[in-house]
Amino acid sequence: MIEANVRLTEGNYYFCMDGCAEYINARADINSEYGYEYNITRSYGYETE
DSSP states (O other): OHHHHHHHHHTTOOOGGGGGSSSSEEEEEEEEEEEEEEEEEEEEEEEOO
């Protein structure tokens, strides 16, 4: 969503979020009305030496 919104601004048609982050870690915790729980963790980064 961030990428799509930034691309709507003048001069940013080719904007890409992956060019703005060296490493990102995201987690989502999901709970349902029926008592189910689900956790998702994703990491993305560039290898450096």
